Amino acid sequence: MAAVVNNETCVACGACVDACPCGAIEVQDVAVVSDECAGCGACVDACPTGAITVE
Ligand code: SF4
Ligand code: SF4
Structure with missing residues (x-):
């Protein structure tokens, strides 16, 4: 299971960055999830x- 970002609806606000333990x-043009995702x-x-979503 890992987080997947919808590039069409991400507004690059950074809230997910702050929430991730x-x-x-990291936020580039949109949020990008690394292999560190649990x-x-x-x-x-x-x-x-x-x-x-987490898929
Ligand atoms: S930066 Fe993160 S919290 Fe903000 S819209 Fe994109 S995916 Fe959602
Ligand atoms: S580890 Fe971070 S990126 Fe992965 S699902 Fe949890 S909050 Fe999201």
Whole structure:
């Protein structure tokens, strides 16, 4: 399980970066998830546009 960002709905706000306990997200043009992702889902709850799912 890992977080997946929808590049069409991500607005690069950075909320998921702050929510991630693993430091697995950075914001470039959109949020980008690294291999450090543990699949916890905290970023899903933090995202205001529903742009992240855990798959
Ligand atoms: S699922 Fe958890 S570990 Fe993975 S990017 Fe989101 S907050 Fe970070
Ligand atoms: S919280 Fe959602 S909209 Fe904001 S940077 Fe992360 S994925 Fe994009």
